[in-house]
Amino acid sequence: MSTPVPSVRVEDREERTLVAARAHRSRENLLRTRDLVLSIAAPIVLLLLWEVCARLLIIDPRFFPAPTKILLAGWEMLRSGELWTHTGPTLLRLLVGGGLGAILGIAVGLLMGSSRALNAAVGPLFSALYPLPKIAIFPILLMIFGPTELPKIIAVFITTFFILQISTVSGVRAIDARLLEAGAAYGARGLSRFRFVVLPGAMPFVFSGLRTATGTAVVVVTAVEFTGASTTGLGYLIWNSWQLFIPEKLYVGLLVIGVIGAVLTWLLARCETLLLPWRRRG
Template sequence: MSTTRRDRTEAAVRAQRTKEARLRRRDLALAIASPVLLLVLWEVCARALIIDPRFFPAPTRILQTGIEMAASGELWSHAGPTLARLLVGGGLGAVAGVVVGLLMGSSRALNAALGPLFAALYPLPKIAIFPILLMIFGPTEVPKLLAVFITTFFILQINTVSGVWAIDPKLHEAGRAYGARGFNRFRHVILPGALPFVFSGLRTATGTAVVVITAVEFTGASTTGLGYLIWNSWQLFIPEKLYVGLVVIGVIGAALTFVITRSETLLLPWRRR
């Protein structure tokens, strides 16, 4: 009897795994098919002049322009600085935001001292702060890095504090019961409990930082970067290069988000789906 029940259980597990694998293949096919169909529709409409190709050039023309820009090095001369600004400014801002968020979430006094100040500073548009940074540091790399730093710092600080506060009190009690004090309490209770919120903040901060650095590079303070490429292409009315810049920005944002998501899967195995 137990053998029959075990066989039925194993068969049910195999069937569930087969269903999940089929659903994953379907989801992947839909994820690929949707943009491909959109591009095909765009190509057909542009070639049939249903849409104005001066403003919406065919995807094949955009692709050809992108290949030419990559071969000449022009694309990398803009993509490289944008990526560097995101990684350096965003990375430093994320680390600082997590550290400050952990301290504020763990210390009632520190949160009382800094919470109202950060709550007042966070809603300020980061683009509006950029002219002040330019006045202080001049048209150098520092204002651009600081704009990204400030953006990621506040998002990570808010999410990390929320993560610390969201930890179940029973986990704190369990930690105390097992003698978790000081660094051990931080390592085994606070940090693991806050990490899901940290990764959620990282994904949000990545998208916001891409928007901010693109807007910052629109200004005359920059002659490199994908934002500058888009703005300059608009001024010179070269829509193919404009779309190339948009596509590369989207690819960079998607790639960074993918890295963050994979890192979350590896570091937080209990949250795997």
């Protein structure tokens, strides 16, 4: 008569599962700490290397001034108000033009993605207009509206609008047909279908488009501020500093533009985490 194999107790299986889960969480915490340390240490090491090379004249400090001199110039510009004089207009153009362009682009993209007829009517037109360089359109805007704030805001608006329109249409079309069928089976029609199926399904693509549009809008607003139509803005600060050969101020402008882009991207990531909790990592 064979001896029965003792079965593993449920308590033992649960204990092993808890131990494995704790080990996994501990490893994830270590990896997050390592990533944070690396993300902070790498720029610091590069800045220290830059500082040493500039001080020892390994690189030409006329073109690559030491980071400490750049920070000192930025502090002086901040105290005198010069830095805010240029940062404020750039932020205004980005937020107004980019915000309106994003809202309208998402709305039009949702409509085009949901309506086959509308997409057939205006889709080819938008596809033809999107590749046009926005900087090339800027002189036309100047001829129509003059050297005012409106052409700069419109240039940012157009840039953001097309990126969000394309991303949103792609998001609607990428929704799994099984989700649409499941929504229909549960009685989702009209506004309910849009609210509970279409909009959540398209939102990951919308946020991806927002991140792309943010970087592109920063590039466009800086480029239009390079022109003689502007006497304010970080782009003007960079261009004017190059003309007057004041490299410290030029690098301050570049630094502020980078900070603005990084902060806006971080805010979008936080909003995505809050609005799309099912996409959270870790």
